[in-house]
Amino acid sequence: MQSLLSPRTLLIRTLAAIAMLLLVMVACSLVGTEPVSIKAALAGPGPSGSPSPDYEILLRVRVPRILLAAIVGAALAGAGVVFQAVLRNPLADPYILGVSSGAGLGAMLAVIGGINWTLWGRSPIAVFAFVGALGTVWLVWAIGRITGRFHVTGLLLAGVVVNACFSAIIMFLTSIAKSQDVYATVFWLMGNMAEEDAFVLWASGGCVAAGLVALFFLSPSLNAISFGQTDARSMGIHVERVQFVALAVSAFVTAVAVSLSGLIGFVGLIVPHAVRLVVGPDHRQLLPLSSIFGAVFLVVADTIARRIVAPAQLPVGVITAMLGGPFFLILLMRYNKKVCWLS
Amino acid sequence: MRKWCFLLAGFAAWNFLGYALLQPQQVDAVTQVPTTPQPMRIVSMAPNLTEILYALDLGDRVAAVTGDSDYPPQAKSKPNVGSFWLPNVEAVVACRPDLVLTLEIPQQKALAVRLRRMGYRCLTVSIWTVDDLFAAIGTLGRETGQQVLAQSLILRMREDIEQVGRIRAGRDRPRVLWVVQREPLRVAGRNTFINDLIELAGGQNAIGPTLHKYPPIGAEQVIGANVEVIIEPAMMGGNLAEQHRQALAYWSRLPNVPAVAADRIYVIEADTVSRLSPRLCQGIELIAGRLWSGDAGE
Numbered sequence: 001m002q003s004l005l006s007p008r009t010l011l012i013r014t015l016a017a018i019a020m021l022l023l024v025m026v027a028c029s030l031v032g033t034e035p036v037s038i039k040a041a042l043a044g045p046g047p048s049g050s051p052s053p054d055y056e057i058l059l060r061v062r063v064p065r066i067l068l069a070a071i072v073g074a075a076l077a078g079a080g081v082v083f084q085a086v087l088r089n090p091l092a093d094p095y096i097l098g099v100s101s102g103a104g105l106g107a108m109l110a111v112i113g114g115i116n117w118t119l120w121g122r123s124p125i126a127v128f129a130f131v132g133a134l135g136t137v138w139l140v141w142a143i144g145r146i147t148g149r150f151h152v153t154g155l156l157l158a159g160v161v162v163n164a165c166f167s168a169i170i171m172f173l174t175s176i177a178k179s180q181d182v183y184a185t186v187f188w189l190m191g192n193m194a195e196e197d198a199f200v201l202w203a204s205g206g207c208v209a210a211g212l213v214a215l216f217f218l219s220p221s222l223n224a225i226s227f228g229q230t231d232a233r234s235m236g237i238h239v240e241r242v243q244f245v246a247l248a249v250s251a252f253v254t255a256v257a258v259s260l261s262g263l264i265g266f267v268g269l270i271v272p273h274a275v276r277l278v279v280g281p282d283h284r285q286l287l288p289l290s291s292i293f294g295a296v297f298l299v300v301a302d303t304i305a306r307r308i309v310a311p312a313q314l315p316v317g318v319i320t321a322m323l324g325g326p327f328f329l330i331l332l333m334r335y336n337k338k339v340c341w342l343s
Numbered sequence: 344m345r346k347w348c349f350l351l352a353g354f355a356a357w358n359f360l361g362y363a364l365l366q367p368q369q370v371d372a373v374t375q376v377p378t379t380p381q382p383m384r385i386v387s388m389a390p391n392l393t394e395i396l397y398a399l400d401l402g403d404r405v406a407a408v409t410g411d412s413d414y415p416p417q418a419k420s421k422p423n424v425g426s427f428w429l430p431n432v433e434a435v436v437a438c439r440p441d442l443v444l445t446l447e448i449p450q451q452k453a454l455a456v457r458l459r460r461m462g463y464r465c466l467t468v469s470i471w472t473v474d475d476l477f478a479a480i481g482t483l484g485r486e487t488g489q490q491v492l493a494q495s496l497i498l499r500m501r502e503d504i505e506q507v508g509r510i511r512a513g514r515d516r517p518r519v520l521w522v523v524q525r526e527p528l529r530v531a532g533r534n535t536f537i538n539d540l541i542e543l544a545g546g547q548n549a550i551g552p553t554l555h556k557y558p559p560i561g562a563e564q565v566i567g568a569n570v571e572v573i574i575e576p577a578m579m580g581g582n583l584a585e586q587h588r589q590a591l592a593y594w595s596r597l598p599n600v601p602a603v604a605a606d607r608i609y610v611i612e613a614d615t616v617s618r619l620s621p622r623l624c625q626g627i628e629l630i631a632g633r634l635w636s637g638d639a640g641e
Contacts, residue, residue: 034437053437060461061433111449123453176555187428187450195432195457202361210354217346306433311422312410313429 005282013285017292024296025070028303029062033310036062064195068260069302069316070295071201072193073267075208075257077275077294079250080268081287082215085222086246087152094254094268097159097247098136101166103258106132108173108185125188130259136162137251141244191264191317193302204256211253212291218246219283226281266320267294270328277335297324381488382442382464386435388451389427391470392444393418394620395480398496399489406438414614414622430454435463442466442486473539476619477501496621503624504543507631511545517634518549520570520602525593529559536619544630546572565600573602574633576613586610609633 040054079094106128115124147154221242224232301319384406387393393412407422425431445451447469455465468479484493521531531537549568587610615626
C-alpha cells in the first residue's frame with residue numbers, strides 16, 4: 001500500500017491543502033460582528049494614543065483568534081489520527097486517555113483555589129489544565145502497563161475508569177464550589193476561543209508543529225501497527241516504543257490544545273475519519289491532511305460561533321458538533337463503498 | 344535518528360527566536376493607562392453595573408452594554424457587546440471605550456487582562472455582598488467624577504433598608520426557604536447575598552450553615568427546618584401565575600410543612616432579587632411583603 005503514495009503526490013496534496021487553509025483563514029478574517037475596512041487596518045496602528053479601531057479589531061482581535069483556532073484544530077485532528085491508529089479503535093479521540101477529565105480537574109482546582117498569577121499572560125487555568133491533562137495520560141499509561149503486556153485494551157479501560165473517577169471528583173467540586181466558579185469552569189470546559197498574546201501563539205504553534213512533524217516521522221510505523229501488532233513486529237518495528245512515543249507526543253499536543261481553548265469535541269474524532277474516507281488510510285498522508293483540515297474546520301466553526309448569534313458569541317464546541325455531525329454523515333454516505341475502518 | 348535531532352534543534356531555535364522577538368516577559372507587566380477624570384464612553388459588562396451607571400446619571404456616557412442589561416429600559420437601546428459570560432471583544436473595541444467596567448469573575452478578569460494589554464482602561468469591581476455593592480457604587484462614582492451622586496445614592500439606599508427594618512422591628516422572624524431550583528431541590532444557603540436580603544427583610548434562612556453555597560437538599564431537611572415561608576424567584580421571566588401553580592403542585596407532596604399548610608408559597612419577580620443593583624431596596628421590600636401573611640402578598 002505504501003508504494004501507492006509517491007512523495008511528490010504527498011507534497012502536492014499537502015501544499016494544496018495548506019493553500020486552502022490560508023485562503024479560508026484570510027476569508028474568515030474578513031467576517032466578524034463589526035465591519036472593518038482592510039485599507040484602514042493595513043495602514044498601521046495609527047498615531048500613538050489613538051490606534052485605529054480597524055487595525056485593532058483585525059490584527060489584535062480577529063487574526064490572533066483565527067491563528068489560535070488553526071493551531072488547536074490541527075493539534076486535535078492530528079492527535080486524533082494517532083490515537084485511532086495506536087489504540088486501533090475507530091471511536092478513539094484525543095480525549096480518550098483521560099485528557100479531558102484531567103484538564104477539567106486541573107482547571108477546576110485552579111478556579112476553586114483562587115490562584116491569581118499569570119504566566120506570559122496565560123491564566124492559571126491554562127497551566128493547571130495542561131499539567132492535569134498530561135498527568136492524567138501518564139497515570140492512564142502507568143495503569144495500562146500494570147494490566148499487562150498487550151495493553152491496548154488495558155489502556156482503553158484505564159482511560160475509561162480514570163475519566164469516570166475524575167469526572168466524579170469534578171462533579172463533587174462543582175457541587176461545593178461557589179456558583180460563579182462553577183460557571184467559569186463549565187464555560188471553560190465547553191471550549192472557547194479567545195485572542196491570545198503573540199508569544200503564546202508562537203510557542204504553542206511551535207509545540208503543535210513540532211509534535212505533528214514527530215508524529216509524521218512515526219507514520220510508516222503507524223501504518224504497520226494498524227494492521228496488527230504481530231504483523232508490525234514481524235516487520236521489525238518496536239511496537240511498544242512506537243506506541244509510547246506516539247501516545248506521548250499526541251497527548252502533549254492535545255494538552256497544548258486543551259490548555260489554549262478548553263475542551264472542543266468532535267474535531268479529533270470526525271476530521272480524521274472524514275479525511276480517511278476521502279484519501280484512504282495511509283498515515284503518511286492521513287496525518288498531515290487531517291491536521292490541515294482540522295485547522296480549516298475549526299477556523300470555519302469558530303467564525304460561525306463568532307458570527308451566528310452576533311453580537312453575542314457561542315462556545316465553538318457547540319458549532320463543531322452541530323456542523324461536524326451532518327457533514328460527516330454526508331461523507332459517510334457518499335464514500336460508503338470506500339470505507340476502510342481500522343479494525 | 345538525525346531527523347529527530349534536527350526536529351529538536353528546530354523546535355528549540357523556534358522558541359528561542361520567539362522569546363527574543365516577542366518578549367513575553369513584558370506581557371504580565373500591565374501597561375498603566377492614564378486615567379481620564381471624566382470617562383465619556385463607558386462600556387458596562389454586567390447588568391447590575393449598567394444599573395449603577397444609570398443610577399449615577401451616567402446614561403448618556405454609556406457607550407455599550409451587555410445583552411442581558413435590561414434595566415432601565417433605555418439601556419436596551421445601547422449597542423450590545425455580547426453576553427455577561429461570553430463577551431465580544433471585537434464589539435468592545437469597536438465602541439472605542441475610555442472605560443470598561445467588569446466584574447470580578449474569572450471570565451471577565453481574562454477579558455480585562457486582554458483589553459488592558461491593548462491599552463484600554465478597565466475597572467474591575469467585586470460585587471458579592473450588599474456591602475460590596477455600596478463599595479462598588481462608591482468606586483464607580485469616584486472613577487467617573489460622580490462622587491456626590493454616589494454618596495447620596497448610598498445614603499438613600501441605606502436609609503431605605505433601615506426603613507424596612509424599622510417597620511418590621513420587634514416582630515418574630517419567619518423561617519424562609521429560598522428555592523433556587525425545584526427539581527432537584529436546591530436552595531440558598533447562609534453564605535449568599537440572598538441570605539443577606541432575607542435577613543434585611545426581617546426573616547431568617549430556614550437552612551442552617553452548609554458546605555455548599557446553594558445546597559441541594561432533600562424532603563427530610565425541608566421538614567426538619569420547620570419552614571414557614573417558601574419563596575421562589577420566577578425562572579426565565581415566565582408567567583408568575585403558572586409558576587405559582589407548578590410550585591403549589593410540587594409542594595403539595597409535603598402537606599405538613601408549616602409553609603405548605605398555611606399556603607405561604609410565593610413566586611416573585613426574580614429581577615430585583617437576583618442581582619445586586621441600586622434596586623436592592625425594592626427587592627428587600629418585595630421579600631418583606633411576603634414574610635408576614637397580614638402584609639401585601641400574592
